[in-house]
Structure formats: C-alpha cells, structure tokens
Amino acid sequence: MNNIPTVMILFGGSGDLAHRKIYPALFNLYRRNVIHDNFAVIGTARRPWSHEYLREQVAQAVHESWEEVDEAQLTEFASHFYYQSHDVTNVEHYVTLKQLAQELDERYECGGNRIFYMAMAPSFFGTIAEHIADQHLTGTGFNRLVVEKPFGTDLASAEVLNQQIRNSFAEDQVFRIDHYLGKEMVQNILPLRFGNSLFKRIWNADAVKNVQVTLAERLGVEARGDYYNNSGALRDMVQNHIMQIITLLAMPEPKDLSDKAIHAAKEDLLASLVIPDEKAVSENIIRGQYLGTETTFEYVKEPNVAEDSKTETYVAGRLEFSKGPLAGVPVYFRTGKEMREKKTRVDVVFKDEAGLYGDKAKTNVLTIEIDPVNQVYFRLNGKIVAGGDLRLERFRYRYSEDEQAEVPDGYERLIHDVFVNDSTNFTKWEELKQYWRFVDAVEAAWQKQNAAGEKPVKYRPYGMGPDTSKILADPEDGWIYK
Ligand code: BG6
Numbered sequence: 038m039n040n041i042p043t044v045m046i047l048f049g050g051s052g053d054l055a056h057r058k059i060y061p062a063l064f065n066l067y068r069r070n071v072i073h074d075n076f077a078v079i080g081t082a083r084r085p086w087s088h089e090y091l092r093e094q095v096a097q098a099v100h101e102s103w104e105e106v107d108e109a110q111l112t113e114f115a116s117h118f119y120y121q122s123h124d125v126t127n128v129e130h131y132v133t134l135k136q137l138a139q140e141l142d143e144r145y146e147c148g149g150n151r152i153f154y155m156a157m158a159p160s161f162f163g164t165i166a167e168h169i170a171d172q173h174l175t176g177t178g179f180n181r182l183v184v185e186k187p188f189g190t191d192l193a194s195a196e197v198l199n200q201q202i203r204n205s206f207a208e209d210q211v212f213r214i215d216h217y218l219g220k221e222m223v224q225n226i227l228p229l230r231f232g233n234s235l236f237k238r239i240w241n242a243d244a245v246k247n248v249q250v251t252l253a254e255r256l257g258v259e260a261r262g263d264y265y266n267n268s269g270a271l272r273d274m275v276q277n278h279i280m281q282i283i284t285l286l287a288m289p290e291p292k293d294l295s296d297k298a299i300h301a302a303k304e305d306l307l308a309s310l311v312i313p314d315e316k317a318v319s320e321n322i323i324r325g326q327y328l329g330t331e332t333t334f335e336y337v338k339e340p341n342v343a344e345d346s347k348t349e350t351y352v353a354g355r356l357e358f359s360k361g362p363l364a365g366v367p368v369y370f371r372t373g374k375e376m377r378e379k380k381t382r383v384d385v386v387f388k389d390e391a392g393l394y395g396d397k398a399k400t401n402v403l404t405i406e407i408d409p410v411n412q413v414y415f416r417l418n419g420k421i422v423a424g425g426d427l428r429l430e431r432f433r434y435r436y437s438e439d440e441q442a443e444v445p446d447g448y449e450r451l452i453h454d455v456f457v458n459d460s461t462n463f464t465k466w467e468e469l470k471q472y473w474r475f476v477d478a479v480e481a482a483w484q485k486q487n488a489a490g491e492k493p494v495k496y497r498p499y500g501m502g503p504d505t506s507k508i509l510a511d512p513e514d515g516w517i518y519k
Pocket of ligand 1: 254273274381408
C-alpha cells in the first residue's frame with residue numbers, strides 16, 4: 038500500500054526512542070512510499086522546541102541511522118514534522134493539539150486518519166488516553182493507537198489502563214508494541230513450525246523433551262536504574278518478549294495466517310498456561326542479581342538503585358501449558374543483565390530414543406538464533422569420516438550478507454504494520470492478561486520470600502548467571518546453550 042494519508046501524533050517526540058527508532062523508521066517508510074505527500078507528524082513533549090528545531094532533530098536522527106541519505110528528500114520529509122509543546126496533564130493543551138491536527142489534516146489531505154503513538158513515560162499513558170477521549174482528539178477516518186511497553190506494572194494496573202484506552206479505541210485499533218515481534222527470526226517461528234511437515238509432525242509432547250529460551254544481555258542496567266529497579270528482569274523481559282516467543286513456540290496451528298486466526302490460536306494456548314503457586318515458584322523460578330567487578334558496579338551500587346534493593350537482574354524458570362501441542366512439556370527460560378554475551382536463542386530439544394547406537398547418538402536439537410545472528414540449525418548425528426562412530430553435525434541456514442542487509446529494523450516493520458493495519462505482530466489484550474497473571478503470581482511469591490528474608494542470588498557478572506540446576510528436571514543435559 039502506498040502513500041497512506043495520516044496525521045501521526047507522537048507523545049514523546051523529544052525522547053530517545055523517537056530519536057533512535059521512530060524517526061529513522063518513518064524516514065524509511067517515506068523512502069518506500071508507504072507514507073509520502075499526505076502525512077504529517079506532530080511531535081509533542083514538554084520542552085519548548087520549535088517546528089524548525091524538531092525538523093533538525095529528525096534530520097539528525099536519520100543521519101545517525103542511515104548511511105546513504107538523499108538530502109533533498111530528507112528536507113522534504115522533515116518538512117512534514119510539527120512540534121507542539123505539551124503538558125500531558127493540561128486539558129487546554131489537548132485542545133490546541135486537536136486544532137493543529139485538524140489544520141494539518143486539511144493541509145496534507147489526510148482524510149481524518151490519525152495514529153496516536155505513546156512513546157513516553159508509561160505513567161502518563163492513562164492520562165493521555167483519557168484526554169484523547171474527553172477532548173475528542175480522534176479523527177473522522179481511521180484511528181489507531183500505538184502503545185509502548187510496559188503496559189501496566191501488574192494485571193490490576195494494566196486493566197485500568199486498558200479501560201482508559203477503550204474509551205476511545207476498540208481492541209482492534211490498539212497496537213501494543215513488543216519489539217521482539219518485529220525481529221526476523223521471531224517472525225520465522227511460525228513458518229518453520231508450520232511450513233515444514235518434518236517439524237509439524239514432531240512438534241508434540243511425544244517427541245519434544247523440552248524447550249529452552251535464552252535472552253542473555255551483556256549490558257547492565259546503565260542509566261536506567263530508576264525504571265529498572267521498579268521493574269526487574271521478570272517484568273522487563275519475561276512478561277513480554279519471553280512470553281511472546283514461548284507463545285509462538287507452543288501455540289496450536291492457526292486456521293489460517295490472518296491476524297485474527299493467529300491471535301485466536303495464541304489465546305487458546307494461553308488459557309492453559311499453568312499459573313504457579315508459591316511452592317511452584319520457589320521450586321521452579323530462580324532470581325539473581327549481579328555483583329560488581331573492578332570496573333563495573335554491583336547492581337545495588339548502580340545510580341538510582343537502593344542499597345538493599347531486591348530487584349532481580351536475572352531470572353530463570355520453568356513453565357508449562359496444560360493444552361496445545363506441547364502440553365506438559367517443560368519450557369525453560371532465562372534472561373539476565375551482565376551475562377557472558379548478547380545471545381537470544383531458542384533450543385527445541387527432542388527426546389532420545391534407545392537405539393542401535395546407544396549413547397553415541399546424541400540428542401537432536403533445533404536451534405533458532407534470534408540475535409546477534411539470524412540463523413537456524415538442527416543438530417543431528419552422522420558417521421565420522423572413514424569410521425563407524427558417530428559425530429554431531431549441524432544442518433544450518435543463515436542469511437547471506439546481502440540478505441542480512443535487507444532485514445528491516447524491527448521498529449520499521451512494526452510501524453509499517455500499523456500503517457497497513459496488520460496487528461499480527463502486536464500483543465492483544467487477552468495475551469497480555471495471561472502474561473500478567475503469570476508474572477503477578479511470581480511477584481506475589483517473591484514478596485513473601487522477601488518478607489521471610491530471602492533475596493535474589495548474587496551472581497558473578499559476565500558469566501551465565503546463578504546456578505539453575507534446581508529447575509532443570511534433567512541437570513545432566515542441562516541447558517543446550519552453556
Ligand atoms: C527492552 C528492555 O524491552 O529490551 C531492555 O527494556 C532490554 O532492558 C531490551 O535491554 C533488549 O532488546 P534487544 O532488542 O536489544 O534484545
């Protein structure tokens with residue numbers, strides 16, 4: 038689809054996310070003609086910027102992200118940006134915003150289409166949503182709302198926020214961003230599962246021994262202590278990214294590839310997510326906190342983190358579903374800051390069969406690497422050269438450098454999907470609700486543990502985190518990615 042007429046109102050126009058991700062993505066969509074003559078973006082934030090200053094910022098952001106830029110094209114693109122200084126709690130400001138949106142709508146012939154994008158501190162999402170409703174900011178064409186994470190801090194707050202949003206937007210107009218759903222290899226999970234009869238036939242509890250999801254990060258919390266200390270690894274990475282990946286791995290086959298069918302299959306699965314009680318949390322979930330090194334801070338010494346903070350910078354656990362193709366199969370997950378290296382991957386571990394080759398035949402594993410390299414490999418046994426013994430081999434495919442260069446940034450892909458109204462790769466309310474139920478149960482158990490004086494386990498930075506053997510039913514095999 039080309040040149041989709043839209044006025045976008047971006048809350049958080051002076052922010053880091055807009056600069057690093059949204060402006061460069063919009064520029065590429067402009068180059069690709071998804072938006073062109075009939076669009077305007079109103080950037081809002083508290084700072085007193087001018088239109089001109091915002092345009093300079095947009096141009097700078099584009100330069101920082103893209104090497105080859107046609108300057109005339111960039112100037113033309115940036116001329117569609119307008120700045121409105123905005124205090125989200127001030128009702129008057131929404132009136133001004135509405136007038137500007139209407140003016141721009143007429144000037145650029147946008148047909149009353151609006152995209153509202155919440156890219157700022159989440160504590161304001163609810164207020165903005167309310168004022169969009171009470172000041173009638175929505176247009177006469179299509180209206181869509183893009184919301185960044187975190188969507189609430191628990192189920193109760195997410196429900197309140199959702200209600201506030203639903204005053205102006207129906208569920209199918211809400212695009213809750215999970216940037217992992219924009220990643221190439223995350224989008225490859227369904228094609229791998231349902232495009233190959235080989236995997237389709239063995240993707241079940243008879244053949245799969247366990248599933249392992251690892252989201253390891255090398256970086257610490259850096260300057261985000263304020264946010265992170267109230268969040269922790271569970272809310273920051275498990276509630277959204279890890280849960281979405283697991284959902285794609287465990288959901289039943291959708292009826293077709295429409296966004297409705299895919300979300301229906303996800304919902305089906307998630308209704309059977311086993312919510313752990315206190316005992317299960319203490320047996321199946323481990324939380325950790327990183328120590329310092331000579332050159333890096335221990336977590337509790339990071340800026341804006343309390344000395345006695347019990348926030349986890351690492352979490353590993355085991356969960357399962359009671360229905361779906363992998364019903365009863367253990368799903369292991371882990372994520373942490375200051376781990377050995379950046380690595381995002383999934384390992385699907387198949388059951389061993391006693392056979393002619395005994396122990397010499399090793400476990401088959403399908404690995405999907407999401408970051409830093411887009412690749413898929415299948416571990417299997419073959420014979421050694423000129424001998425009878427076995428050795429492990431890999432069937433592998435990865436993208437060529439040229440293909441790799443073509444992979445769009447996750448944000449560009451997701452913002453594109455908002456323009457074309459494709460909600461496949463966004464989090465629906467029913468999914469989010471189940472994710473929060475799981476996270477709330479874990480948090481509640483941890484609160485009790487805290488009250489009893491228990492703390493996250495300290496771990497040495499730049500390794501693989503705390504000892505996780507207690508959650509692994511089969512510590513001998515353990516994690517495939519060690
Ligand atoms: C974000 C988290 O959602 O994802 C960050 O808030 C984390 O803490 C980031 O670093 C990781 O994303 P990516 O794409 O670098 O793996």
